[in-house]
Amino acid sequence: DAKTTQPPSMDCAEGRAANLPCNHSTISGNEYVYWYRQIHSQGPQYIIHGLKNNETNEMASLIITEDRKSSTLILPHATLRDTAVYYCIVRVVSGGGADGLTFGKGTHLIIQP
Amino acid sequence: DSGVTQTPKHLITATGQRVTLRCSPRSGDLSVYWYQQSLDQGLQFLIQYYNGEERAKGNILERFSAQQFPDLHSELNLSSLELGDSALYFCASSPRRESRRDEQFFGPGTRLTVL
Numbered sequence: 001d002a003k004t005t006q007p008p009s010m011d012c013a014e015g016r017a018a019n020l021p022c023n024h025s026t027i028s029g030n031e032y033v034y035w036y037r038q039i040h041s042q043g044p045q046y047i048i049h050g051l052k053n054n055e056t057n058e059m060a061s062l063i064i065t066e067d068r069k070s071s072t073l074i075l076p077h078a079t080l081r082d083t084a085v086y087y088c089i090v091r092v093v094s095g096g097g098a099d100g101l102t103f104g105k106g107t108h109l110i111i112q113p
Numbered sequence: 114d115s116g117v118t119q120t121p122k123h124l125i126t127a128t129g130q131r132v133t134l135r136c137s138p139r140s141g142d143l144s145v146y147w148y149q150q151s152l153d154q155g156l157q158f159l160i161q162y163y164n165g166e167e168r169a170k171g172n173i174l175e176r177f178s179a180q181q182f183p184d185l186h187s188e189l190n191l192s193s194l195e196l197g198d199s200a201l202y203f204c205a206s207s208p209r210r211e212s213r214r215d216e217q218f219f220g221p222g223t224r225l226t227v228l
């Protein structure tokens with residue numbers, strides 16, 4: 001069963017902020033929201049994760065709504081190298097590597113020059 | 114470069130054959146995961162090993178098996194290959210239990226083509 005819903009594709013102009021939405025209305029209290037991306041057939045790459053507070057790192061920001069039913073990944077200044085498929089994943093974190101990741105279809109983000 | 118290595122990069126074989134894919138995790142990572150990515154099924158988790166023991170199973174076929182060796186490298190064995198097994202196979206590793214991020218680091222993948 002799909003735990004997350006994402007738009008299949010989005011465009012964004014280079015230099016602008018890219019805002020990628022994700023719905024996870026059935027998320028449990030102990031599940032985190034993770035974001036990974038995959039650049040054209042390369043191995044997926046971890047971006048960021050959060051539980052209920054907004055998070056920011058060197059790559060992106062993650063905004064999670066108060067009811068935790070949806071979130072938005074923000075790439076503040078998108079570059080052409082950010083063109084990729086972005087996956088939103090909800091999962092329990094148990095340390096040392098929990099079960100395998102369940103990838104949906106993700107959002108294909110295309111950065112336009 | 115994630116620090117996870119996979120060999121070979123490409124593999125072409127025939128139906129009915131058997132192949133072995135190899136993965137070396139990042140230094141110090143105890144968990145190894147295998148994933149399959151095909152055009153029709155997307156990215157699917159196959160199996161996880163932690164410090165030599167099988168820990169979780171996903172959508173792994175009975176024709177497929179894996180193991181993790183004492184030096185922590187892992188091998189994925191695919192037998193009685195079918196055309197539908199053609200896919201990208203990724204290995205990932207993750208840090209020790211005390212890691213807060215619990216992220217997985219993916220290798221570059223092995224592209225398997227079954228003719």
